[in-house]
Amino acid sequence: MEYLELLLKGLVVLFPIAFCCMLITYKWSFRKIEKEPTKVLVTGAAGMLAQYDILLAFPGQIGYAILPMIARGVMLGPDQPVTLHLFDNIKQADEALNGIKMELIDAAFPLLKGVIATTDIVEACKDVNIAVMLGGFPRKEGMERTDMMSKNVSMYMAQALALGKHAAADCKVLVFAKPSNTNALILKEFAPSISEKNITCLTRLDHNRALSQIAKRLKVHASDVKNIIIWGNHSSTHYPDVNHATFTTKDGERLVREHVADDHWLKTEFIKTVQHRGLAIIKARKASSALSAASAACDHIRDWVFGTPKGTWVSMGVCSDGSYGIEPGLIYSFPVRCENGKWSIVQGLKIDEFSRAKMDATAKELIEEASFAKSCLNEQ
Template identity: 55%
Template sequence: MAEPLKVVVTGAAGQIAYSLLFSVAKGDVFGKDQPLELLLLDITPMMEVLNGVVMELMDCAIPLVKNIVATDDPMVAFKDVDAAFMVGAMPRREGMERKDLLKANVKIFKAQGQAMDQVAKKTVKVIVVGNPANTNGCILSKYAPSIPKANFTCMTRLDQNRAQAQIAAKLGVSNDQVTNVIIWGNHSSTQFPDVAHASVTIQGKTIPVAEAIKDDSYIKNDFIKTVQQRGAAVIKARKLSSAMSAAKAACDHMRDWFFGTGNNWVSMGVISDGSYGIREGLMYSYPVKIHDKTWTIVQDLKINDFAREKMDATAAELSEELDAALAECEA
């Protein structure tokens, strides 16, 4: 039997973690034969709720789970971890501006980065789910300088899954028949869902999505708006934010990081190296391929004027966010 992987989930008493923990525990992410130690972090006022989550995990009697640690101490939670799901963040409340959310979360992610820097494995693989995810990821990385920047990512897989599902529904095919949909930029309403390089398999024949849909206006308008505003639509209908789909996307993201993407690519927020003219140091969503637990940005895709404008707009928002967050850190 392999050594247990140490996996930390922050915000572990919250609703996203509630779905996420079960999927991780039963082997959906790290494999059906990989034992796990689960480290669950939340704030002190949530410890009673977190203890209830621990009881439920125990009651699932999942053989892969060898140990569960519930704590409000980041130094305990991040000790020697192999993988980190950074779900915990101050949620956006009614009347709250995005900048107010940024201010609250900068402090959380700065402190967690400092703890991770001291006690986590240098090989730890980190996905930030808590919003604003891209900028929180940048701050986390900045305050954990001993861990390679490539080990920090944020989740735009939910947006990719949403986009893929919209195309599949439009064309009347199953979701797995649509590949290489891209999310560029920020996990916000400025993100750019792009199907210019995507393919779909219909009746055994693989063709470009644009050729299958034959409706440029839909692709440039309704499709993009639906994906950009899907989170808000879920909140309006459910009176709560996306939890099940967010947890599934976080699992997809981490599973692909550990097991690879084959010939396809997936969207991940990663620290920009300047690819596609995006400012270095931003955590920007790109199409990536993953092999041997290492991601690389898909290069040399043709970018038309429409796409360039959308990509630059979301980069501008991220630049503004990051500058505000860095100023807050140093205040």
């Protein structure tokens, strides 16, 4: 009885303490902490270069679309203040950049702590933690391929030097401007001080497009589909692979392949639709994708920084380590999991013959693009 009483007394003392601790933890977890602003660079922010691309009827739409998303916390979370660095490397962009800055200020975004609008690459890169590279020279009709590649090579060489010298040591870089994998490759070569693990290119747009097409086919919501893979180049040779994809039903996870009976559709129409979705958008809008591209870029960075949800992966163009037989050093889109701000390529996925051929074809295009870029480099 004495022991029982002691036990009871012990409990009486411990419970209030536990109770108070819980309350304090609860309160504490909701307190307001003012975090340091993250500096986010967006190149090609005014989109002045797009004037070289006759397909882009409205210049600068991706930059214009992504800036309010970043300022609203879509990219880095609703409690992360940001400073935006807007850069465009044409002197005439000054006024347009300033106009965008005025609008960003006018919107009175609570998270936006500052805006730098500049055509000086050194000022633009200063201490940035995230760099979203939208600036580039897409190939316009009638433009020589060499001309296009030379322009990109020299632009990305200059920007790599500035980033390597002035950005934060752990700056995360996302290249979106086409040819994005090869632009990222040039950036990697000329910014050796930035870890190659921190240089990526965007294939999340293709990834999201593939999710949406499968969701439409299965009559489910896109957020119920996961683990699609985009392999390779962010060009029309990329390969959207659904062999490992699943979707959520009331009865749990199901393999997409087991529910889309039409293998022919998956191997032909589905792949073509995803590969040529960009052109279909241009045909309908008379302007290239901006809203969906900007949204995908936010998804890419957010998952990279905060991690992919448990049991899922996403597609990112990253430096190959030789996984799945892809030439090491190439910037190639793989399935990746992210954790603690780092990505790692998902290993051990079974690759069938059909996939192998598609993966090799897009790798081949990338190898050829890389060697072409190098030849343009040597001429400079």
